[in-house]
Amino acid sequence: MTNEVVVIGAGVIGLSSALELVRAGKRVTVIADRKPAETVSAVAAAIWEPYDAFPRDMVLRWSLDALTTFNELAADPSTGVHLREGVNLQREADKHAWWAGGVVAARPASPDELPDGAISGEVCTLPVITMPVYLEWLLQRCSESGVTFEWRSLASLDEVGHGDCPIVVAAGLRAGELVAGEKLVPVRGQIVRLANPGLTRWYIDEDNPSGTTYIIPRVDDVICGGTNEPGVTVADADPVVAEAILARARRLEPMLEQAEVLADVVGFRPGRESVRLDATEYSDRRVVHCYGHGGAGVTTSWGAARDVVRLVDGKPIENSDSSNFSRSTT
Ligand SMILES: Cc1cc2nc3c(=O)[nH]c(=O)nc-3n(C[C@H](O)[C@H](O)[C@H](O)COP(=O)(O)OP(=O)(O)OC[C@H]3O[C@@H](n4cnc5c(N)ncnc54)[C@H](O)[C@@H]3O)c2cc1C
Numbered sequence: 001m002t003n004e005v006v007v008i009g010a011g012v013i014g015l016s017s018a019l020e021l022v023r024a025g026k027r028v029t030v031i032a033d034r035k036p037a038e039t040v041s042a043v044a045a046a047i048w049e050p051y052d053a054f055p056r057d058m059v060l061r062w063s064l065d066a067l068t069t070f071n072e073l074a075a076d077p078s079t080g081v082h083l084r085e086g087v088n089l090q091r092e093a094d095k096h097a098w099w100a101g102g103v104v105a106a107r108p109a110s111p112d113e114l115p116d117g118a119i120s121g122e123v124c125t126l127p128v129i130t131m132p133v134y135l136e137w138l139l140q141r142c143s144e145s146g147v148t149f150e151w152r153s154l155a156s157l158d159e160v161g162h163g164d165c166p167i168v169v170a171a172g173l174r175a176g177e178l179v180a181g182e183k184l185v186p187v188r189g190q191i192v193r194l195a196n197p198g199l200t201r202w203y204i205d206e207d208n209p210s211g212t213t214y215i216i217p218r219v220d221d222v223i224c225g226g227t228n229e230p231g232v233t234v235a236d237a238d239p240v241v242a243e244a245i246l247a248r249a250r251r252l253e254p255m256l257e258q259a260e261v262l263a264d265v266v267g268f269r270p271g272r273e274s275v276r277l278d279a280t281e282y283s284d285r286r287v288v289h290c291y292g293h294g295g296a297g298v299t300t301s302w303g304a305a306r307d308v309v310r311l312v313d314g315k316p317i318e319n320s321d322s323s324n325f326s327r328s329t330t
Pocket of ligand 1: 009011012013170171172225294297
């Protein structure tokens with residue numbers, strides 16, 4: 001039996017899966033028509049937050065698994081992963097982040113840690129991932145581990161080649177180009193990238209009445225967001241929206257007043273009713289599907305990648321508890 005596996009996709013899901021497969025002793029080829037720096041993954045803010053991805057119990061399991069790995073990677077700054085303290089803000093009584101209980105050492109914010117309008121908040125230390133640096137690091141680790149890359153476009157799984165070895169589809173939003181019946185929804189996200197005036201503390205203010213707001217300070221820049229627009233496919237940034245994002249962010253963090261605006265950026269999250277992570281057969285080949293991570297592809301990456309390895313090996317993965325399937329769980 002061949003030990004070879006083909007992974008389609010060089011975003012955070014494809015590269016993390018490729019590395020985990022190599023660690024499990026596989027010979028891996030990645031096929032992708034966009035290099036890591038050109039993927040949606042490169043646009044991500046990115047903070048560890050299980051945001052807008054389902055089902056929640058599976059997403060939390062993958063995310064906590066990945067959290068352990070990101071915490072380890074943060075020991076080496078060349079990975080682009082840094083641990084930063086920040087505040088997840090609440091604007092209504094008794095409304096807490098559904099995932100915060102899973103994060104060790106989340107504590108209630110003191111009143112002097114809360115900006116105007118917030119009534120409470122959870123303070124915790126989370127991984128902040130500078131995606132251009134991190135994707136390059138993943139790419140390097142893959143290359144050093146013997147992963148080979150074919151930069152080409154596929155119109156169908158019939159074009160994959162490499163005999164009858166298993167295929168991992170990690171094609172993000174475009175999985176429907178390769179898998180019959182799949183239709184993912186683009187979830188548009190517009191963000192503003194600014195020079196970092198010396199911030200380290202992040203803020204997430206999801207229920208801001210003027211629009212969801214987040215401030216993610218990376219090494220040299222700060223990502224301020226942002227929109228979450230299912231089904232909207234406009235690729236150009238809207239300058240009015242960019243101004244509104246900036247105004248909200250500056251109200252939360254006045255140090256951003258003087259920060260230079262570097263770019264307005266738009267990306268499309270791979271939206272799906274629930275993340276697809278299962279195995280099927282196609283032309284006598286095992287096909288492992290891993291896509292639809294919505295707003296949490298980075299957050300879930302390592303946990304999902306480890307389940308990809310199990311599925312490639314024909315092993316079962318822990319399935320969802322249907323009682324936690326609901327989108328409305330808070
Ligand atoms: C504004 C914004 C902010 C975000 N912030 C965060 C955050 O803070 N934290 C977080 O966890 N997530 C965040 N996300 C979500 C995250 O970016 C995505 O969930 C994640 O990048 C999806 O990764 P992926 O590898 O599945 O897909 P992608 O990164 O899109 O990669 C897909 C790969 O598949 C290849 N491919 C597809 N089809 C074909 C084909 N037919 N032939 C050949 N190759 C193909 C592409 O070339 C590409 O290499 C954010 C997203 C946006 C837009």
